[in-house]
Amino acid sequence: MAWLIALPAHKGWATYIAIFTHPRYWLSLLNTVGLSLLVTFCTLVLGGAVGIFLARHAFVGRAVLLSVLTLPLSFPGVIIGFFMILLGGRQGLIADLSEALGAGRWTLAYGFLGLFLAYLYFSLPRAIATYTAAAEKMDCALEEAAKTLGASRYAILRDVWIPELAPTTLACAAIVFATSMGAFGTAFTLATKFEVLPITIYSEFTNYANFALAASLSIALGLVTWSVMYLARRYSHSATVLL
Amino acid sequence: MSQPLSAHRFPLTLALLTVLVTLFMLTPMALSMTAGLVNNYSRGLASGLTTRWLEQVWEGYGDTLFWSLVIASSCAVITTVVGVPCAYALARSRSRGARLFEELLTLPVAVPGLATGLALILVYGQFRYFRQSFLFILVGHIVFTLPFVVRTVGSAFANRELISLEEAARTLGAGFAHRLLGVLIPAVMPAIVASALMVFTLSVGEFNLTWMLHTPLTRTLPVGLADSYASMRIEVGSAYTLIFFIVVLPLLWGLQVIANEVQKRYGT
Numbered sequence: 028m029a030w031l032i033a034l035p036a037h038k039g040w041a042t043y044i045a046i047f048t049h050p051r052y053w054l055s056l057l058n059t060v061g062l063s064l065l066v067t068f069c070t071l072v073l074g075g076a077v078g079i080f081l082a083r084h085a086f087v088g089r090a091v092l093l094s095v096l097t098l099p100l101s102f103p104g105v106i107i108g109f110f111m112i113l114l115g116g117r118q119g120l121i122a123d124l125s126e127a128l129g130a131g132r133w134t135l136a137y138g139f140l141g142l143f144l145a146y147l148y149f150s151l152p153r154a155i156a157t158y159t160a161a162a163e164k165m166d167c168a169l170e171e172a173a174k175t176l177g178a179s180r181y182a183i184l185r186d187v188w189i190p191e192l193a194p195t196t197l198a199c200a201a202i203v204f205a206t207s208m209g210a211f212g213t214a215f216t217l218a219t220k221f222e223v224l225p226i227t228i229y230s231e232f233t234n235y236a237n238f239a240l241a242a243s244l245s246i247a248l249g250l251v252t253w254s255v256m257y258l259a260r261r262y263s264h265s266a267t268v269l270l
Numbered sequence: 271m272s273q274p275l276s277a278h279r280f281p282l283t284l285a286l287l288t289v290l291v292t293l294f295m296l297t298p299m300a301l302s303m304t305a306g307l308v309n310n311y312s313r314g315l316a317s318g319l320t321t322r323w324l325e326q327v328w329e330g331y332g333d334t335l336f337w338s339l340v341i342a343s344s345c346a347v348i349t350t351v352v353g354v355p356c357a358y359a360l361a362r363s364r365s366r367g368a369r370l371f372e373e374l375l376t377l378p379v380a381v382p383g384l385a386t387g388l389a390l391i392l393v394y395g396q397f398r399y400f401r402q403s404f405l406f407i408l409v410g411h412i413v414f415t416l417p418f419v420v421r422t423v424g425s426a427f428a429n430r431e432l433i434s435l436e437e438a439a440r441t442l443g444a445g446f447a448h449r450l451l452g453v454l455i456p457a458v459m460p461a462i463v464a465s466a467l468m469v470f471t472l473s474v475g476e477f478n479l480t481w482m483l484h485t486p487l488t489r490t491l492p493v494g495l496a497d498s499y500a501s502m503r504i505e506v507g508s509a510y511t512l513i514f515f516i517v518v519l520p521l522l523w524g525l526q527v528i529a530n531e532v533q534k535r536y537g538t
Contacts, residue, residue, distance in 0.1 A: 073287060076283070076287040076288070077284075077288045077291050077292075080288045081288070092292065095295070095296065096291070096295055098519070101471050101474070101475055101518075101519070101522055102475060102514075103475040103477045103492035104477050105492050105495045105496040105499065106511055106514065107298075108499070109302065109495070109499050109507055109511060110302060112499070112504075113298055113504075114298055114301070118311060118504060144294075147294075148294070148295070148298070152295070208382070209381075209383065209384070209478065210478075211382065211383065211384050211477070211478040211481070212478060212481070212492065212496065215496065216496060216499050216500075225382055225384050225478070228384055228388075229384060229482075232388060232482075238392060242388060242389075245381070245382065245384065245388055246385075248381075248382055248385065249381040252381070253381070257373075
């Protein structure tokens with residue numbers, strides 16, 4: 028590890044800040060952060076909704092559904108990339124459907140949308156598991172009181188659910204963001220046109236044998252995710268998240 | 271739980287979202303399972319069912335499965351043997367260095383596996399035999415998973431009740447070995463099992479790091495998967511994914527059942 032941090036120094040201190048000075052790397056970092064933020068936001072909204080639903084409704088097969096929904100936690104990222112190819116690739120389901128509708132063959136797997144859906148796919152199980160557990164422990168008395176006092180649905184969402192689940196949300200957001208930032212397998216399988224930082228690092232390393240730069244970019248990536256996790260941990264002590 | 275009350279809160283929106291998310295999660299799994307069994311993916315089920323893709327994968331990539339399981343189990347054993355004493359030492363130490371070290375333990379989540387792989391290659395890459403053996407990948411996996419063990423087991427050791435229990439045992443004259451076997455290990459057993467299971471799961475699915483460390487002769491399951499996706503027909507990739515489902519998922523599920531049993535027996 029120390030070697031990794033020290034390595035860019037051999038090529039001069041400028042290598043450390045290459046990510047700020049080269050538009051290509053800077054863009055790649057912005058792409059990655061933007062994508063991860065968007066994925067985190069959508070994951071929290073969808074995962075929160077599904078989690079609350081699963082925690083509140085007892086129906087036949089609920090336990091099975093929950094375990095199927097959290098199954099992808101154990102999939103390697105490459106499998107999820109492959110899933111997107113099956114869904115939105117050249118021979119994919121979406122292409123078949125859109126052709127049947129007379130709209131031509133859509134391939135969305137290799138662009139931003141494919142990457143976004145794939146990241147959503149591996150983030151959702153974690154959020155669903157975390158929110159289901161948190162929502163089951165949620166105190167119903169507050170909600171009942173609010174309802175008795177005539178609070179609207181929106182008011183309950185804003186004043187009861189969101190504050191009650193806030194620590195969970197913060198911790199979950201940090202983990203989802205961190206995994207999205209570092210996800211390599213998925214983007215690698217999709218050979219995506221939307222360049223994200225892990226792919227940039229990989230191609231610097233293998234295609235150009237530019238070890239120092241690859242190390243410097245890794246440090247930048249690590250710093251961004253680590254500081255987000257650090258902040259999240261400082262502000263939420265109680266919440267537990269499924270890693 | 272207040273079913274009748276909350277069930278009528280956001281009934282439709284929540285139910286609809288749940289259905290949509292479920293579809294989104296299940297469709298690809300179903301697709302990949304069927305795609306591995308049909309003769310020709312673009313013609314679909316009409317082309318008939320076959321196991322020849324499965325056989326092709328088994329011949330070409332069967333060893334990746336074996337090695338993945340070997341690496342994952344060795345990794346789980348080694349990280350437990352090394353990690354549990356580390357966790358104990360950290361949980362009982364009050365020095366500032368120990369706190370700093372705990373902070374460092376969150377690194378593997380934050381630092382992408384890619385970077386860890388890079389670091390390992392840069393440092394140890396010149397030792398040719400080491401580099402070309404599965405040991406190299408195993409070391410990578412240990413570096414990646416050890417912190418999870420230390421954190422999980424460490425927080426179990428830091429339990430206040432356990433600390434006073436250990437104090438009580440010491441007051442009654444129990445030596446360290448006695449305290450270890452009689453008090454500490456049984457108390458943290460669920461955490462040890464849970465962390466070993468987590469390490470196994472992480473190791474089987476690890477790609478980011480392994481892709482950097484692998485050589486054409488040392489490949490694990492996810493590496494083989496990526497290779498087949500990149501260079502083979504879509505049916506072969508699907509068949510390979512199917513094998514992952516058939517072999518690895520029941521295994522992980524079985525281990526989870528065992529872990530839950532242990533949790534029940536030792537948990538308080």
